[in-house]
Amino acid sequence: MTDIATVKEQLKKFIVETSFVPAEKVKDDTLIFVEGIFDSMGFLSLINFIEDNFKIKAADSELLEGNFESVNAIAGFISRKLN
């Protein structure tokens, strides 16, 4: 099983590399959409990344704000899917 801390690190690295915001701006609980780090279009890249990297599939019913609003939320979503 993937360690949750590693998942978070991978997510943060991806978010920083894609959005070009400084690394210190992306914390575990930063609301990445509210803060404008990603917009709705960025959502596409995020889902792509998660699906590719963690070999999971996001169904329509799971594409909820609560699942993706922050690194914590995304990591939680991934670990629920993997288990």
Place this chain on the structure above:
Amino acid sequence: MCGIAGIFNFPAAENAPTEQQLTAMLTAIRYRGPDESGIYLGKRIGLGNVRLSIIGLSSGQQPISVRDKRYWIVYNGELFNYIEIKRDLEKLGIRFTTQTDTEVVLQAYAQWGPACLQQFVGQFAIAIWDKEKEELFLARDRVGIRPLFFTRAENQFIFCSEIKGLFQIPTVRRAVNHRGLSQIFTFWTTITPETPFEDVFEVSPGHYMIVNDRSVHSQQYWNLSFPEPRDYSTKKIEEATEELRDLFRDAVKIRLRADVEVAAYLSGGIDSSVTTAFIHEVEPGVLNTFSIGFKDKAFDETAYQLEAAKYFNTNHTAFSCTSEEIGRYFYDTIRHTEFPILRTAPTPMYMLSKKVREQNIKVVITGEGADEMLAGYNIFKEAKIRRFWARNPQSDIRPLLLKKLYPYLPMMKEAKTTVLKMFFGYRLGETESPYYSHLLRWHNTSRIQNYFSDPVLAGLNGYDPIDGIGKSLAENFSKWGDLAKSQYLESSIFMSGYLLSSQGDRMAMANSVEGRYPFLDHRVIEYAAGLPESYKLNCLNEKFILKKMMKGKIPESILKRHKQAYRAPVHTSFTGPGAPGYVKELLNESIVKAFGYFNPAKVDKLVEKIGQNGQVTEMENMALAGIISTQLLHHFFIQDNIFVSPADKPVNLVIFRD
């Protein structure tokens, strides 16, 4: 900037090229060079040029020769780094007698042969005759900014900047190429080197040709190329932005080299604002800018154009055109495009260059190329969203992203998921296709081939132009990333074949105006190609690095605005009370039947449907423009409406005889 023409005799040719032949060819394209003209005649060769003088105003009459009259050149274009190359040649002991870039091109060829092309930064079509080797050298710039066509007829090799020049020679056959037509009705252009005419070809962009007694050989010297994804530049975005800025500044700077005034177009979008910002930076002072708007508000960008003009404090000329005017000028447009077109968008560009010329301006800098090189077009995003959706084809949410792409299409506004699936679901799962990004667009466009007549369809015999694309792809295309592939397809087909020609060179040169494109400086192209995809299309944010580079340097509203495609009204230009008379004539059932390309009953039905004021689809608009322009093509080029009168001559003609 100029027009060129020439005839080379193979050994079996009976008569040497004549003054009359070259004069007729030059007269047919004399608007490309209204200042001077010249012809060189040898036993086996004739070269001609009409000149629009821009560099070395008083010393640039062509043809010119060097090295004891061994090498002769006619040349259309600009070598922007001629000063640097001239310096290198002077170090080798070469002396120059004119101030022109033409002489630099010729001496560079005499010195280095075809390898000289690698050093050239420019936009050009070149013809050089080597008298000693009895060999003709033809070359075209890397992306095909300047045109060059050729054909063979009765032991002669004949070339010209425009096809109508070739057709002045009576032995040249004039027939529409149905395969070419099928290509245009799929890709908006033919696949190089084909043209809409049988036996007429173009020198492909990035190619040169050697013509002698032994062979006619075509050789590629440059191709748009991308690294494999793992080899993209690893530079940080800040560093890449600065490097791109320096490179682009130089691309603008050398494009301001001219002995006449250089002006600029402002479209109201980011790209032309960028070029204008850099022109200001490099050469502060009064800049003349021009823009075109539309009376039809759905297409109009005047507000943004004026905002940019105000921001840069330029001496701006804005004008706007009506659908009626577009309909009227579409006639002249096709005389100049020499290709059928599926939109009317070139026509306002033709009207714009007319305005520019009225103010005695010969050179304009424009923003073409940014959308291709830095991923500005919706088609790149569309492909990305379709790939995203294809991973979960059942999803009702994923396709909703597509709605954001085409807000200017009326049917998209209210589109529900089911409708989006219908529009965009075509071969959704074929993500491994090398043409995945363009499959949908090509498929949609190709449906207008349904209007072809039965004999044309029978002759095509199931021919599918997409099958032929594979041959024209770059060598390692299959290893490139998804975005790189679609950028390549967009640039090598649509940009070179349509945008830079039908909508570019031909519309500007029709009024003796030369366009210059800093984004198409090959150093900029190569640099952009090496950048990671996320620097260009970041998530779905297009031209990301360019926007970053220009923050605070162009109006914020333009930087942030939703990308709007440049379009012009189609069906309202050809129907209704103000419809031009020629349209009615050319769409008349008996004429459609006589010309033979289209099915008269289907054409009637289309015209009737559009006349009923219902909503006209994109496909119907394309069909209408395609049909009218093909009919016009026949009218001009197959019927005898492009011949010049023997009494007409190009301006200030001088003749050099061997």
